Amino acid sequence: MSLWTTVRSRRIYTISAFGLVIIAVAALIGVIYTPHDPLALNVDSRLAAPSWSHWFGTDQFGRDILSRMLIGAGVSLRVSLMTVALALSMGLILGALAGYFGGILDYIISGVVDAFLALPGILLALALIAVFGVGEMGVVVALGIAYTPNVARVVRGSVLSLRPLGYIEAARLLGHPHLFIIIRHIIPNVVGPLTVLASTFFAQALLSESALSFLGLGVPPPHPSWGGILAEGRVFMEDAPWLSIFPGLAIAFSLLCINLCGDALRDYFDPRNSDQ
Amino acid sequence: MIYVLKRLLASIPTLLIVSIFVFVLLRLVPGDPAALMIGDTGSSADLDRVRAEMGLNEPLPVQYAIWLGKVVQGDLGTSFMTQEPVLSALLNRFAVTLQVVLIAFVIAAMIAIPAGVLAGRLQNSRIDMAIVFTATLFLSLPSFWVGMLLILVFGTQLGWLPTLGFVPITDSVSEWFAHIIIPVMSLVCVEMAILTRLVRASTIEVMRQDYVTYARAKGVSETRIVLQHILKNALSPTVTMLGLILGSLLSGTAVIETIFGLPGLGRFLVDAIYARDYPVIQGTLLFIVVIYTLVNLAVDLIYPLLDPRVRRS
Numbered sequence: 304m305s306l307w308t309t310v311r312s313r314r315i316y317t318i319s320a321f322g323l324v325i326i327a328v329a330a331l332i333g334v335i336y337t338p339h340d341p342l343a344l345n346v347d348s349r350l351a352a353p354s355w356s357h358w359f360g361t362d363q364f365g366r367d368i369l370s371r372m373l374i375g376a377g378v379s380l381r382v383s384l385m386t387v388a389l390a391l392s393m394g395l396i397l398g399a400l401a402g403y404f405g406g407i408l409d410y411i412i413s414g415v416v417d418a419f420l421a422l423p424g425i426l427l428a429l430a431l432i433a434v435f436g437v438g439e440m441g442v443v444v445a446l447g448i449a450y451t452p453n454v455a456r457v458v459r460g461s462v463l464s465l466r467p468l469g470y471i472e473a474a475r476l477l478g479h480p481h482l483f484i485i486i487r488h489i490i491p492n493v494v495g496p497l498t499v500l501a502s503t504f505f506a507q508a509l510l511s512e513s514a515l516s517f518l519g520l521g522v523p524p525p526h527p528s529w530g531g532i533l534a535e536g537r538v539f540m541e542d543a544p545w546l547s548i549f550p551g552l553a554i555a556f557s558l559l560c561i562n563l564c565g566d567a568l569r570d571y572f573d574p575r576n577s578d579q
Numbered sequence: 580m581i582y583v584l585k586r587l588l589a590s591i592p593t594l595l596i597v598s599i600f601v602f603v604l605l606r607l608v609p610g611d612p613a614a615l616m617i618g619d620t621g622s623s624a625d626l627d628r629v630r631a632e633m634g635l636n637e638p639l640p641v642q643y644a645i646w647l648g649k650v651v652q653g654d655l656g657t658s659f660m661t662q663e664p665v666l667s668a669l670l671n672r673f674a675v676t677l678q679v680v681l682i683a684f685v686i687a688a689m690i691a692i693p694a695g696v697l698a699g700r701l702q703n704s705r706i707d708m709a710i711v712f713t714a715t716l717f718l719s720l721p722s723f724w725v726g727m728l729l730i731l732v733f734g735t736q737l738g739w740l741p742t743l744g745f746v747p748i749t750d751s752v753s754e755w756f757a758h759i760i761i762p763v764m765s766l767v768c769v770e771m772a773i774l775t776r777l778v779r780a781s782t783i784e785v786m787r788q789d790y791v792t793y794a795r796a797k798g799v800s801e802t803r804i805v806l807q808h809i810l811k812n813a814l815s816p817t818v819t820m821l822g823l824i825l826g827s828l829l830s831g832t833a834v835i836e837t838i839f840g841l842p843g844l845g846r847f848l849v850d851a852i853y854a855r856d857y858p859v860i861q862g863t864l865l866f867i868v869v870i871y872t873l874v875n876l877a878v879d880l881i882y883p884l885l886d887p888r889v890r891r892s
Contacts (some may be wrong), residue, residue, distance in 0.1 A: 345799075371840055391840070396775050414592060415583075417594055418592070418593045418594075418596035418600070419596075419597075419600075421593050421597060421867055421868055421871055421872055422597060422864075422867075422871075423871065426848075429848060430601075430604060430860065431604075432744065433604075433851075433852045433855075434604055434605075434607050436609050457725075506719075513721060514723060514834045517723055517834060517838060518834060518849055519853075520849070520852065532726065535729070537879065540727065540730070540731055541731075541735045544731060547728070547731065548728075551724035551727070552719065554721050554724065555720050555721065555724065556719075558718070558719035558721070559716060561719075562715050562718055566715070
């Protein structure tokens with residue numbers, strides 16, 4: 304069964320996949336075109352309610368919320384994607400080394416990985432941000448490092464279960480170098496669990512990025528991010544509820560689509576646990 | 580008893596590695612660690628004293644040993660935001676966080692366990708799909724946004740509840756309740772979602788077991804199968820996850836506490852990061868890791884009581 308068939312098998316998966324495409328397109332549109340300048344101050348239209356010229360209203364500086372949210376979509380997706388890419392590559396390397404070579408190397412890597420698993424992800428991220436400072440790259444590095452131990456553990460587990468299999472041994476007897484065996488024979492087999500894990504971390508990274516930006520520890524103002532717009536709008540919640548509603552809806556909608564697509568991936572890669 | 584000791588010993592390397600990380604973290608900050616430790620307010624005499632205390636003229640491993648020795652004795656330094664000892668400040672903050680988290684957790688479990696078992700038993704039915712979708716929906720709502728909306732509705736629009744601050748239960752029970760109810764509800768939304776999905780998954784797993792089929796074949800009533808066979812066995816894997824959830828919940832309340840002005844642990848850490856209050860940052864990190872390790876240890880110890888199969892091995 305192909306991935307496409309799994310996505311098509313349930314209407315809810317199809318809708319969520321379509322939703323993700325919409326978010327990605329919105330982020331792309333934000334890069335090329337925004338209805339208004341997302342950073343331009345306009346004193347004449349402060350805290351304006353949603354209207355034809357400002358679909359989602361304006362904030363306390365008269366900046367157009369829709370424009371800011373389009374840019375924010377790009378920021379959120381970029382940060383989340385880079386975080387997942389960083390965590391996957393570091394976790395893949397560490398997990399493969401530990402699982403493939405075993406011995407003292409495994410002992411050290413697993414020890415450190417287990418210790419870091421005792422630190423909740425967002426906490427580790429906060430600690431790293433405390434040292435390396437705020438900003439888009441700060442969030443990526445902090446969250447990326449925070450999710451790495453989980454990836455490393457999953458990869459190590461998969462590699463350990465693959466090692467004793469005949470074809471790995473055969474490859475070694477043929478004299479293939481370790482790196483070749485890892486890339487050619489090991490990695491393709493961990494793609495399934497990793498993809499499922501990646502979808503989970505993608506959602507978590509998006510949520511954490513908006514939470515950190517909300518706390519003022521993520522993407523710094525005046526640059527728009529969904530969490531940041533929410534935080535700025537908090538003070539004006541009573542007079543301008545649209546500042547608190549639209550960015551929150553965007554975060555929730557994105558997370559819902561990612562989580563549902565994650566369920567679809569789980570059904571596809573792990574049919575034993577699927578609901579069919 | 581030996582099992583308990585073994586488990587306790589097993590958590591020591593973890594704590595040591597984390598302590599090295601926390602120690603090194605502070606050394607990675609550009610600048611003089613002693614100047615960082617006393618903040619902007621200290622004099623040059625303070626600086627010399629702290630330099631000597633931290634052993635900054637010694638090699639790095641010696642500095643670590645000095646620091647660890649103090650930490651083990653409960654000396655986490657002094658906060659330069661509040662000038663109080665970090666440990667006692669942490670304990671005060673922790674008490675607030677614990678109240679909110681535990682209440683939210685109990686409420687979430689009371690909703691999630693019946694919902695999860697029901698969904699699992701009626702797998703692929705309309706009811707199951709509705710429950711799973713609701714859980715996924717709630718999972719996708721950022722708790723801070725839910726908190727903001729609840730403030731908007733119950734605080735500012737209806738004016739029923741205060742929107743900010745915390746009142747200790749010893750001062751006034753009704754005021755305490757009014758202040759924590761919205762933060763608790765925001766946490767319940769997310770926790771409920773995670774738990775429901777977990778309970779559902781373990782229920783489905785248990786339902787496939789032969790003993791359930793056997794019990795049904797024997798003519799045991801459905802209610803008894805659910806209560807005695809399914810619920811009991813589905814809950815034990817969930818308990819292991821409870822430890823993880825509770826641990827991350829304890830630290831993940833930072834945003835909630837900031838929105839609602841609750842003087843809890845998470846907000847303490849965030850404030851310390853803003854203020855570059857390094858003794859507090861170090862102390863909070865260590866404290867949460869110790870709590871987290873203890874919670875997971877407790878889970879490991881409770882687990883064999885629930886599942887005799889683990890006890891034997």
